[in-house]
Amino acid sequence: MARLRDTAFFILLLLLSLIFIAPILIVIINSFKLKFSIATEPFILPTAQTFTGVSNYIEGLNKTSFLSAFGWSLFITVFSVLAIVVFTSMTAWYIVRVKTVFTSILYYALVFSMIVPFQMVMFTMSKTANVLGLDNPFGIILIYLGFGAGLATFMFTGFVKSVPLGIEEAATIDGCNPLQTYFKIVFPILKPTTITVAILNAMWIWNDYLLPYLVIGNDYKTIPIAIQYLKGGYGSVDMGAMMAMLVLSIIPVVVFYLFCQKYIIKGVAAGAVKG
């Protein structure tokens, strides 16, 4: 009886998985079809007449300069995540260890920033970035640090509170200055939270569209900006190129996911418990 029921559940889950994967498969199939047969018949396989090989990919790459978009996305994501992980964990440690009116105001200001939607600061932030000359792929890292600081500091402070003071004091007696104590003793202990913070921020920054569009979109394109750019103004979309570029933007994410899925799933679950 129980076995029969589990078999039924297994079949149900299998069907659901197929439904979950289907949209991606449909996009892949259409990326090899003639652009005019995509919109009208998206659910059939390419035939001898509609199969186009990789020409959609070549056209898409030319239209979007996708490779440079990929490069900028990677550059901005990697360095923003690094900056967030290193600087906010240091700040979190300082906030927990040095109790002053200033540090508690800073802590509550950071927590407050978590509930403010981006639209509230969208216009003024992009103007500020522009005035300060931060409207380039290096400056945007500082913007991401400021925006990611709320959640990241909040999660790190939660963990730092559980780090025993004794070890740090021992290190101080052994002649470590605070910087050495932090990087040799505390930072390694924070590793589980560091992984969680890194994953949540990487997912956000890699896929972010509006912030980079407003800050650096005129001169530099990240992947989401390049995809949106394909749609262009009023003219019709080149469906072939669009499908090919969708596939190219999904592949790196899926590959990364399959390699790091253990950390990603753990990180998401852990991040939720603390958030």
Added chain:
Amino acid sequence: MKAVKRYFPIFVMPTLIAFLIAFAVPFCLGLFLSFTEFRTVTDARFVGLENYIKIFTSDETFLNSLWFTVKFAVTTVVTINLFAFLLALLLTRNIFGTRLFRTVFFMPNLIGGIVLGYIWQLIINGVLFRFNYSITSDAQFGFWGLVILMNWQMIGYMMIIYIAGLSNVSTDVLEAAKVDGAGALTTLFKVTIPSVMPSITICLFLTITNAFKLFDQNLALTAGAPGGRTRMMALDIYETFYGSTGAEGIGQAKSVIFFLLVAAVSLTQLMLTRRKEVES
């Protein structure tokens, strides 16, 4: 910890400066500008509550998008959490292939909003094409398109959180319920659900805030068409700022209202469900 205090410039300065530039200053400036009329910030002229009054008297799009957003939020919060919880129940039964299923269901969450929007535009337009419609021919199509998209994206994420919650439910309590003769449904409502209340709190918080703040998916799937009737609040604010000139003050006032609404809704929800956690 005197020694640590002297290291303020190294430990706090980088975060503090970034936070001031990216958030604190723009936030305060934004609050101030919502009471002014401006084009370039420096030319701001104080107008009192005029922008706020205009939103509710001469601007129809905002209330329209507010209503659309609320409908969308209610629909997706219910459907996503229901499906995610059911999937989590199925995936904590040690059925063959559980790990693989979990991997598959979570995957859409990693794909960005813009890409998701165009994937579903292809599929929904492909279906509607047979009936000579497209997703922009009726606001209903856009609405349900967004609901389906959001479900596809978020179910896996919430499922992971529910699975983590469910695996913390103590087997002793479940055994005890069985010994006491509780049926499957009684156990679910009296034992399982109360013990995963912390997960429910988080999932509700994440789905509510995500639904209210949705932008990328909205822009890619319908961009508000037809006639701005599938425009959610975030997109409406964006259009007010960048779709035309001269309404920047109104856009900023809209975003203040948007912020207050999101904060009020999410904090109320946290308070209500946290209280349930204490009781259980």
